[in-house]
Amino acid sequence: MQSTTTSSSPFYRLPSFRPKLQNFPSKTHLFPLRIPFYRQRMSSILGHGLRPLKALAGSTSSSSAGDNDDDGFVTLIEYVGKKGINVEDDLVVLIHHIQYACKRIAALVASPFNTNLGKQTGLGAVAGGGSDRDAPKPLDIVSNEIILSSLQKSGKVAVMASEENDAPIWISNDGPYVVVTDPLDGSRNIDASIPTGTIFGIYKRLEELDDLPKEEKAMLNSLQSGSRLIAAGYVLYSSATILCTTFGSGTQTFTLDHSTGDFILTNPSIKIPPRGQIYSVNDARYFDWPEGLRRYIDTIRQGKGRYPKKYSARYICSLVADLHRTLLYGGVAMNPRDHLRLVYEANPLSFIVEQAGGRGSNGKNRILSLQPVKLHQRLPLFLGSLEDMEELESYGDVQQKVNPGYEV
Structure with missing residues (x-):
């Protein structure tokens, strides 16, 4: 939806904002005797103990010359x-x-x-x-x-x-x-x-x-x-x-x-596990789901599915966050009703998941094989580990076609 706000609102001048980065003294200044300097690990925020990776062979760091201790970290660009x-x-x-x-x-x-x-x-x-x-x-x-x-x-x-x-x-x-x-x-x-x-x-x-x-x-x-x-x-x-x-x-x-x-x-190569023990969906809508989806969820959370462990529910109700956790730990993130957008959400996220070894589906077909017919076209979306997705799709009736309590 195009913005209809006026330029008088101070908040709409924010796009011109350029945050200033704080300048830090060089390590030479901080450690004139060349005491070994150790960069703090980033595992606390990255998960799985990941650290910034050293540059690939032949690459150089964007840090200043002579700052050899930090050389080798690879930026996006x-x-x-x-x-x-x-x-x-x-x-x-x-x-x-x-x-x-x-x-x-x-x-x-x-x-x-x-x-x-x-x-x-x-x-x-x-x-x-x-x-x-x-x-x-x-x-x-x-x-x-x-x-x-x-x-x-x-x-x-x-x-x-x-x-x-x-x-x-x-x-x-x-x-x-x-x-x-x-x-x-x-x-x-x-x-x-x-x-x-x-x-x-x-x-x-x-x-x-x-x-x-x-x-x-x-x-x-x-x-x-x-x-x-x-x-x-x-x-x-x-x-x-x-x-x-x-x-x-x-x-x-x-x-x-x-x-x-x-x-x-x-x-540089994130891989979604072939199986996970987490499903991410709004369980409050359980009784609105079709029979196939209810049977699938009942089966896996009792540990009676193809993977003989009980699954846990984790649902943030933020698509990017739910998917990011799924990429790291495996399982399935889903919205079974016609809610998410094919063009802006389903296609890009399915491409990412497939390149990580997983699958994106509407419950019946591969997302990336679908041809959009409308710009804001909506559909059910299931993203996750390959084996979990294959088991989910085998139940057949997993798309929620009735939406009591929703306005769509």
Whole structure:
């Protein structure tokens, strides 16, 4: 939904905010006698004891010359440039602008001044239809404007399609890429400091459509099948700010180092376990579920499924957070009703999960095989470990088609 606010509101000048990084004295100044300096482990915020990874062979650090103790840490831009997967230069530029936008959103989410930004505006339901509980909030709109501004400045984007806009926005006739995004997923929980996230997917511009009218080619470029994604990612805003991404050759995670402002590579090849013991779903809707889904949940939590251990329920009600935990520990994260968006949420997240060895499904079919027909198209979404997903789909009737108590 496009913003209808006026420029007089002080909160809508936030997109121009540029956070200043604190300057720290050099280690030479702090330790003139060259006492060995040890960088603190980041396991407390990364999970699984992960630490910033040393650079791949032949790489150099972005730290200053002579600071040899810190040399070797790989930043996001170094990794996607020449030290890791070596993507094309235009895509490196685009990723630079996307990660900069996400750092600004991270600062906004963590700001003590975001209380009013988290309140509902009364502007109506979200683009594409939805209940009042999905109504856009100022924080969503500001995040959307931050991302749009960064994409415009990159010079590499033809069209942006966002959950917050009724229609795609045509940016440039010669931009090689198309970006689809949910700027701030889970923002209705911001007042309770529950984790939120940004989701994005990147496609190549369909050059064969260049002669069509602007509105038509913008829409068709945005409705590409998920199988055509060349990159996707999410950023989790929580105790740490974590960027998880894929460029079609595995899934990588980067963690924001607030002392330098860099996203640092913390796992170059994250793999979801083939099995997990966690399912993530709103159990309060159990009696609204179809018979197949109820039987599946009853079976696994009693330890009577193909995996003979009792499953536990973990549900944050923040899609990015629930998925991130699932990537780390395995299991299934799901919303069985027609609620999540195919273009902005299901496709990018399914691409990430598949590249990590898992599966994304609507309960019957592979998500990335579906052809979007509407920009704000909704569907059930099941994401998780390969063996867990195969067992879930074997129950057949897992899509919730009736929604008592919901307004959709």
